[in-house]
Amino acid sequence: MMEPVFPEPTEPRESWLGSTEPVVNFLLTSTREQAVAGRKWVNDCYSRFPDENSKFRGRLRSERDEDYLTALDELFLHERLLSSGTVTNEEGGRGPDFRIYRDSTYLGAIEVRSIFTRQDWSDELFQHGTISDELNSRLKLGNWFLGFKVIQLERQPSFQSLTRWLKERLEELDAESPNSGASKPPPVTYTTTGVRLEFQFIRRTSAQPPRPGDRIIGPSAMVGGFDNSAERLRLALKAKVNKNYDLRGAPFAIWVGAEKIILSVEDVTNALFGDEQVSFPSMALTRARNGFFRPGRNTRLSCIFVAYNWAPWSPDTAVVVRFDNPYGSVAFPDDITPADYRLSEVYRDGESFKLDWLPHFPSIG
Incomplete structure (x- = not known):
């Protein structure tokens, strides 16, 4: 009998692929x-x-x-x-x-x-996806989803420092009264030498708790330019x-x-x-x-x-x-x-x- 190209996995995986994982x-x-x-x-x-x-x-x-x-x-x-x-x-x-x-x-x-x-759009998506995957591995989904766009990226940010900064922003938002806090506060910008990332926080509205594998950052960024x-x-x-x-x-x-x-x-x-x-x-x-x-x-x-x-x-x-x-x-x-x-x-x-x-x-x- 011919060996299948894709055998059934032995370990369960219900989560979607990371942004930079091979599609296969x-x-x-x-x-x-x-x-x-x-x-x-x-x-x-x-x-x-x-x-x-x-x-x-x-x-x-x-x-x-x-x-x-x-x-x-x-x-x-x-x-x-x-x-x-x-x-x-x-x-x-x-x-x-x-x-x-x-x-x-x-x-x-x-x-x-x-x-x-x-290719230039693929490179841009990969750049954005690398940051998304790293932050999704360091931050758990709670009351807020994150989105971001790259303003400047001359080097990779320190993910330890970036994660700490994001946790502080999330704690500040959680500290606000649910009735007074906006569902989509104004964006804030993380800035360091050679790096500027603009983050948008979007309140999670589901009454159900996050499931294992749920991500705080969703799909990759949109790209644009002359087609x-x-x-x-x-x-x-x-x-x-x-x-x-x-x-x-x-x-x-x-x-x-x-x-x-x-x-x-x-x-x-x-x-x-x-x-x-x-x-x-x-x-x-x-x-x-x-x-x-x-x-x-x-x-x-x-x-x-x-x-x-x-x-x-x-x-x-x-x-x-x-x-x-x-x-x-x-x-x-x-x-x-x-x-x-x-x-x-x-x-x-x-x-x-x-x-x-x-x-x-x-x-x-």
Whole structure:
């Protein structure tokens, strides 16, 4: 009997992951209902995945988030493709990731590319998460939750001094009358050499006492700034298309795994057909000539698929969106991993064409 990728943990763990823990730890260590369902799905799907040297199994258990999440995207796509015919993985020891056959007839290939948060945003979240994890290990949840944002961080703070300062602030708030104390007092700033952290205190309203594992600091900070998701997708697609794969004159698609907050449908449309812009003085909406799909460019690519809203404990919630390349040399078969929504050519008149959403613009929650 095949050894499962994720055996059931021997020790209970109901708490969520720390902010800086590898994402794979949820399936490795958690005993929550979602983790149990996720392990079952991965183990079941892996039993049908060709992995003679167990290299793919190692990626599914990787502590490097990008390797782990990309492997999950590949496993998810492989499972979907099985109903289309016979599926091979990296035939001859090289890509594309999957080739599909039906009754010995070669149908086409799909390559997987996962898209992640911008590196500078990831670094910011990791910086915030490091402080959150340290404080959650030193402070117990009582009457107040904490939130904070980094104003300045030229070095790591002394967590002993920071913890002592926070305990003093919490004691001061607890000393106030419950009737006169605000549920969300004004923020206060911890300042020392090279460090400024602004803390917000939020009164805990539940009548139930905190449970073991409850944290005083919740999810990671929000990050923001100029969103370059469309350009990052263009670069990712270019890297995949430029690989010297033997496509055998057959259809070729790229499967993109992404979260909506990282890569929206609008981002994908801009990446493929050009950034939306306004023409002056008419104020008409047009598209820049920087789209990945252009006449005479990237014609080997038939389409891309983008998978949203899926997780190993809820694969059925996935929403798959297909974007056809109007200049592609070969169309991708409709019956291979059908999409929920599709931006497709509805008619062509000489060099012009019209693209429209079928059945309508994607509804992604």
